[in-house]
Amino acid sequence: MRLNTSIPVLKILLMAGHTFLLKAFTICVLGGLGSVIGAGVGGVIIGVVESMASTYLSSDWKDVVVFIIFLAVLLLRPQGLFGKKGEQ
């Protein structure tokens, strides 16, 4: 059976949790905190970006791209795609 190489094959590392946490938070912030639709859309966007990054750059850099997106969202549109502007 051929292994589908587009599925991320991950080693089980005890310390890998923080990467998932950060990606999950990136997705939420991108979509807009408090918006369920936003989380869904954000998840799709990040998933696609990550795959494209690992194809066109290399799989070493895919996490870096996601984390840079996190910072870029905070810088440019902190309320995310579907969040409310001018909170509080």
Next chain:
Amino acid sequence: MKQSAIIVIIAAVAALLPLMTGENPYVLGVMISVLMMAALSSAWNILGGYAGQYSFGHAAYFGAGAYTTMILISTFNVNPLVSMAAGIIIACIIALITGSIVFRLRGHYFGLASIAVAEIVRLSVLNVDFSGGAQGILLSDLSLWGLDLNSKNPFYYGMLIVLVVTLGITLYLRRSKTGFYLQAIREDQDAAASLGINLSFYKNKALLISAALTSVLGSLYALYIRFIDTSAVLDLRLSIEIILTAIIGGVGTLWGPVLGAVLLVPLAEMLRSNVIGETLVKHGIVSETSGLGLFLKDNLAHAHVLVYGIITVLCILFLPKGILGLFRRTK
């Protein structure tokens, strides 16, 4: 002020310690680790304990100092002190980028953003050949002013000096306008802003000071061990250990981080080198060949993070302000 006298006395005692431990390099090595962690946690404390901004990515600044120093010395033969200064500059740039993105936002983004920045730095260094990639950088030859840099003593005193400087800066800040403003920010940001405090400016100020001190420690570490790689100087584990040391000792106090380091670093060392296990065997409490004995022998060495975690949970439950928090004035 009395506190500054205490710093001087303790520094003097610490300065004499290497002479008292005789020729034992192992003990000296542990003491250097204690001083380094005390200084790292104290530097973190300026931002975390006083300004109330918890950075989970301080390893970025440690690694910036370490890598900048190593690369400049090994590839370009730059003077070690100049390399350290360059490390400070790089760390401050990273700090300014982080701060200017996050500090103007309302809400608790700083912690996660600091992890993101630290991970970006770590992964970038890991994937670039220039910084040695996964193999790290090794420094074979090191000399400065004819000092014998192959021995441990200069690094003991180097770490001690940075610790004293950090404590001195903390003490000075506490009585200065900046220190008062940082504490106001920690207590209530809205109230602070309404009283004329520019939140971004002061948070960035605390972050820059903290990052610069951390970077110097990273540079010293690199020169001391002569070998660095991303798992030693840019790992999330280091950032967490710094925070835990400060929390257990007492966040926001002058001596809390120092106390935390004095307690935890030797404990970790004893776990790592199986001292505890061997002591239990020696005194006949546990038989070497029993199930428990073998279990301890195999596993206790790796348990120091687990033990840190348990202590932290206990602290949060019973001593939320850390050990020194117990002794804080209760008026």
Next chain:
Amino acid sequence: MIGHILHINHVCKNFGGNVAVSDISFSVDEKQIFGLIGPNGAGKTTLFNCITGFYPVTSGTIIFDNKKINNLRPDQVCHLGMARTWQRVKPLGSLTVLENVMIGAFSVTNVTREAEEIAIEQLASVGLSDYAAKFAGSLPIGLKKKLELARVLATRPKMLLLDEICGGLNHTETDGILTIIREVRNKGATIVFIEHDMKAVTSICDSIVVLNSGEKLAEGRPEEITKNPEVIAAYLGGGQNAND
């Protein structure tokens, strides 16, 4: 001739689709004690937050001391001479009473020693000198309100915005606060009050604006306002008696 120190011009504030404040205009004269009243939810605190830079206005302008202050940060507004207190008090709990007031004083000096002197002076003026070394978080509510007042006074403001400073206080405490307010005005500051306590408001204010559901309902002297049928209806409708 006494001039206007604060102009609110057609200020609107929306949160998403929710209109909190709608087309509010009024002016405050220098050295006036000005009241801003209205039932709960009328938009008074929202307006305060817009004026002091905590919320950006959706439209309209705010002019303070001849400067447009619409898009300034709260700390910039403070440095221009406008200070505010909070409806839910915000003591800096782990700091002492003296240190709290020093934070206010630091907006006019950089020297710790001077800030301490200013703070001691302000604590004396509100009668909190005995509590100087106590932790702010440990004070009862009446004293926390006094502390908040001392703290903003230390910033040497030209104008004070007080958000329900008498809230939760008994008659003696309220009278004490009002006496301090009168003294502050006599020294040259302008005061804008949000208050529910109608007795306090009518006894001390020179002029009053009434808000209801985000709109300006009435404006005038206290005697006119208390007799205004629309005002009375708004308060009764909101469950409050205007002649409390």
